[in-house]
Amino acid sequence: MRRLFQGWGKGKCLLMSVMKIDLHINHEDVPTERYSEVRDPGRLTDVVGQVAIGTVQHVEQAVNAAHQAFLSWRKSALEERLDVLSRIAKLLEDESQSLAETLSRENGVLLSTSLGEMNMAIHAVHATIKNAESFFNPKQAEDETSWVSVEKRPIGVIAGIVPWNAPMVLTIQKIAPAIVTGNTLVMKPSPNAPMGVSIIMKKIAALLPAGVLNVIHGDGDVGSALTKHPLVRKISFTGGGKIAKFIMKDAAESLKGVHFELGGNDPAIVLDDADLDDIIPKIMVSAFRRSGQVCFATKRIYIPEKMYDSFYTKMCDLVDQYKIGHGLDPSATFAPLNNKVQYDFVKALVERIKQSSAKIVELGEKLEPDNWDNGYYLHPAIVRDVEPSQEIVTCEQFGPIMPLISYRSEEEAIRWANMTEYGLGSSVWTADFERGLKIAREIEAGMTFINGSGQSHLGYEQMPFGGVKQSGIGRENSELGLHEFIEYHAINYHKTS
Template sequence: MESWPGLPWNAPMVLTMQKVAPALAAGNAIVIKPSPFAPMAVTTALMSVADLFPAGLLSVIHGEGDVGTALVKHPLVRKVSFTGGGRIAKSIMKDAAESLTGVHFELGGNDPAIVLNDAELDTVVPKIAAGVFRRSGQVCFAIKRIYVPDSLYEQFYDQFCSVVDQYQIGHQLDDRATFGPMNNANQYRFVKELAERVRQTNARLVELGQILQSENWNNGYYLRPMVVRDARPEHEVVTCEQFGPLIPIVRYHKEDEVIHWVNATEYGLGSSIWTSDEERATQLAGQIEAGMTFVNGAGQSILGHEMMPFGGIKQSGIGRENSPVGLAEYVEYYALNVHKSD
């Protein structure tokens, strides 16, 4: 089977290998199209990998959307695996429909973090902050909205802001930096404009973190981490995928209320529950509409990386990566039944 994996720019090496390894292991010839925003490392690494295989088994091609369209429509391509945004995925699906080419999509998320009233804030707040702001928020399954019970809201907000304010924002080659820039101008502009619209609401937006080398601030797509207090469930910053360093904190009173808000979205990638009672979390997780739920964490554990199928429902994707389930995405099953004479 010939497959075409399309890759995003936020974690190009990891996401490349999540597709290349199972596709090759399943016996496929593959063509990789890196993101134009992050092509160098992927191309250099795959050149070395390709030398280990027969010529033509692993190829890399560069270009914009027209190149991707040509690949999807090519009659030799039997499977398209794409990680990225929903708009492009819908275009791929339309093109793939012409030849009934199979598709696998790992798309965006609006992952909620639900803090329960028995959570130990000293323990969970730093973990939640890390789950929000890794790669400056440019992660598909990063926490995108936080729901906190009214009884803990003030304490949670104060502790969360205290942790976030310690981030050191600067160039990645500065050893002091713990927080980097946005990847590209379009995403930088989107998050800035979203923040401006938040300021037009009754919610309060605060910018935190310490700026390193302020004289170079305008030489990159730098943004300070932003926290939105008193966000409402219907606010745009809560319902969209920010994909940047901007996080709303929503107050709730009852668990059935927060479950309704959590599920009232077109996304369904990841989610997390933060509590001192794992059994309570397990029961609550069954009510969440998502492909994955993490308990007291914002990503897979060591065992989870190996065994947990990664992917979403609704507009967050089709199919799964990782685990034996992910390998099956690149397999065409064939059945042979030999009838023996009586």
């Protein structure tokens, strides 16, 4: 089914299609009896696609196909796997523009953000290739009496479950290391952003032997059937802590491994020597990219008491320059939220803040006021005069609300930064590297950035990505990310005397 989609600027119309996405099992598209609609978060009257709803029987088919494929794929040469990854990177490059448009239409983000995500996915593949080239070299030792070899082997069938906020890069960060280490996969995309990743996974699957990569969709019964299945040897899940707890219970039935990349409530600690004009735009990008829907986005900012008012004024001035509109509108610099559940949660959070003693100011310009109620649009908001234990400070808002907390001493800021059960990312902002490094080492987090809001190019290759406390189990990226998808096999040869 095709229809005209009204574009922006000089009355142009773009011909867009309403896509139909089936399951993909063992190199075959598998239609189902039921399909769910995916609607554009920035224009809810627009149906972007229809996605198959699978069943428990489809899970059985997919897992069995992956298991049969594993029996031969695990024996494939590393050179063959590396060649496949190189072809995947080329495929992502060739498909970047069309996939970015699909991503923006289904999860609501700006087109520039989707294009950036495609570049990150490509970089993830190249980084995996680089880290894998020497990864499988066994560790060997020998003395007069024996010889020992510690070798790395693939695990088996991996269940990959990915979220809606950055679906492409988060999908590729599971597929690339799992494939290069010799595993096979059954992937389950989020129903809130299933199309772009399903399109590319079908094309990736075609580069691999049948059954190595399979894609299913469905509700909680489908997800539970996947995570409980005895032939699934490990679950790699990116998402929220509540779902992770259910997955962990399912995994316990067959004592399978879990890898969780979960939520965060990342603190930013501003030191009194920081240049506010320099750092505030950088912090703002971290806080409001994807409308705040990023696991390791800055979600609370600790500011020295004497700099508090100045920081607040400068940040409000910058945030007020956002232009809120549809992700494909070239004039927009701020996009809607992805789904109704998250939209309702953030709206309710705003209302509770308004009933408290804190002060909240909603900023930014509406580009299409008449379309405002036809999408999940919210103003970016700054909250001041917040108590350190207030809900907006301690929860993961996953939306465009930023609390500013005044502190009197560095020790106080560190204590407050560490007083939640989250521990994903964090940042320190200072003119003095040594001072920033000292504080960074006191923060309870899997990652800390000094004078930045994310990984550098080098950091993406070398930093293990993940959290402590309730922000995750295990790591992605770097060589440690490859370790999540292997088991060790130790061999000891006893020499004859």
